[in-house]
Amino acid sequence: MSLYRNIVWFIKGMQEYTRGRYETASKSFVTKDLDVSVVGRSFMITGANSGIGKEAAMAIAKKGGTVHLVCRNKERAEAAREEIIRESGNTMIYVHLLDLSETRKVWEFAEAFKREHPTLNVLINNAGCMVNQRELTSDGLEKNFATNTLGVYVLTKCLIPLLEKSRDPRVITVSSGGMLVQQLNSADLQTERTAFDGTMVYAQNKRQQVVMTEVWAKAHPKIHFSVMHPGWADTAAVATAMPQFYQMMRDRLRTAEQGADTVVWLAVSSAAKATASGLFFQDRRVVPTHLPLAWTSSSQEEIQVFRGQLETLAMATRPTGYPANA
16 A cells, blocks of 8 residues: 555646746736735745755745744854845845754744744745755654654744734644645654655654644634645755655756745735634645545544654653743
8 A cells, every 4th residue: 555655746746846836836826815014024934045945935024024033043044034135125024043853942942033023924834854864863853753743843832922922823734745645644643663765754754743733723613724835846855855755856847936825825914714713735836744544544543643642752852940831
């Protein structure tokens, strides 16, 4: 069944995730959906110094939003900020340095942000990594899981109280169609018992993001949660993590701006807010989270185990003195 899912996903991806598919889908986009001003609204975007994150930040800045760029590299982040200000004319662009793989620092950052900022309207969880050799963080966590899953979990968990106090709050998480080949594996979150394949670990993390989004949507009805697949986009991250795939597909990859389109639509449009919370999107429409005939669904018991493990790991990395219900 695993081989079947991989083959089906690849064939589907060849057709659905390319630039050509985006160009076809975009013919039915409603232009006025993005003809909006977001002056007075604040947006936090992780991994915002390049690729999809940067394009989303640029689009939102041009609409007047206050944008918080959360990045690992100070030099690249400042360069992105300067470019966004220059092209948008919007000076309300701020840089924050954070490595999402360092879970204790995610706690510290989120708590400091809540103390310093009275509102946050939209959180865009875009940052991610695909490390192809098993590597541990300073907290002793597998790096892909720490970045793509636990870091996203802690950042979102900590910022939910601030989001709930803000007007029209939304959380968008950038996932991947790769998750379609994965069933949630709550028995081995950090790939300690199975052979390590960076691509499949990444896909498992992206399945975990979909499950987290569904759980958050039920638990926090004041916030509109969504998760999306940007398609296969021509970004430095893809070129670095998957060089052979990049060389094979580069002529058919979407631009980073095309990859960011649905992120921006989910973040600012009234049409997106009118959809149910907790859904999975591609090219501005809801798409299934499971392939036909694929056994990738999880029981409520498995999801509960997953939630419990995330909470245990999050609490284990929480700095001393921080409120448990942060």
